[in-house]
Amino acid sequence: MKSCLIVDDSKVIRMVAKKILTDLEFETSEAADGQQAVDSCKAGMPDAVLLDWNMPVMSGIEFLRELRKLPGGDKPIVVFCTTENDIEHIQEAIEAGANEYIMKPFDSDIIQAKFSQVGLL
């Protein structure tokens, strides 16, 4: 079973994502901001990270840059999932090492399609 860390400050989004990812047979864990996500990754690298952009304490892009610097931090496949849908944000995310990018609103079809594209399914 593959693992996915869901990083979003909205409890509702985390719940929706958890339901979708559990149906896709992922073992999920959650973080409410980038710092919690860094701590979680230091304790154990997930196979995948579903990542929001705007969060308190530490943003998604800051987390991604931190993650890629950690030992083994190049391994997790990172899929952004955010309302930031302009080309500049997408470009910035890819340059920082994101593997895919979902523009909110999302549904299970989109998550499934994007996760298959990056070889997680």
Place this chain on the structure above:
Amino acid sequence: MDQRNFEFLGKFLKARSGLVLTPDKGYLIETRLLPVARRHGIDTIDNLIKRLKESGDEIFAVEITEAMTTNESLFFRDGTPFSIFSEKILPEIINRRSNNKKFRIWCSACSTGQEPYSLSMLISDKKNELSSWQYEILATDISHDILKKAKKGSFSQLETQRGLPIERLLKYFTQNGEGWDLNKDIIDIVKFKYFNLLDDIKSLGKFDVVFCRNVLIYFDVETKKRVLENIGSILTPDGVVFLGGSESTIGICDDFAPVPGSHGAYRLVKCDDSLAG
């Protein structure tokens, strides 16, 4: 819906487009035809069929046919056929056509354009290698409305998220408000044209690759055979036809055989083995 109306609609669609309306496709009727009914101020499907029977209005008849035959379309739908195309078939073409440096591809039911544009992007990935080549993707469909949308090359945020890798979105699209427009050089490779698969096919010319995916499933065996034979007649001897994941030529048309190791791809059997690669 009245059973006699269902049967009437079935016969009407079969004659018009070859579409076989089996009872399990009944769910399509409501989702596809209610919007048409509403546009004409008609309240129910039964009344819509009544109007179709009585009016003899050709535009109305075309509108109903188009609404029923339009398929859902995704970029790089099912993945594999497109990787087979870019990793195996296209390199073969580049190798074999190095003398005249020309090739043509036909998407026979292109819907809103995602399939031909996916191929267009894959070809553009090899732009440098193909700099002195002439190539064309002919994309045809039975729906005028759909062709009009396809030609624009504008897609909603939702459409761009289904099957399109983000790097390709960055490389080949330009953001336009809430949606995304394909870049002109990707659009320009594709030529859109109205064409009914049951019409005279010879006028289209010859093709090296034909995409006819998720089309045959709507036809009965006799029509499937006719369409496959027609495709065989416009395919180059070493050409390839791609069918949908649940479709096959086996037991329908003996002119084709599966390409080993390439699920969904078929070649003419009379194809010279030395060309089969």
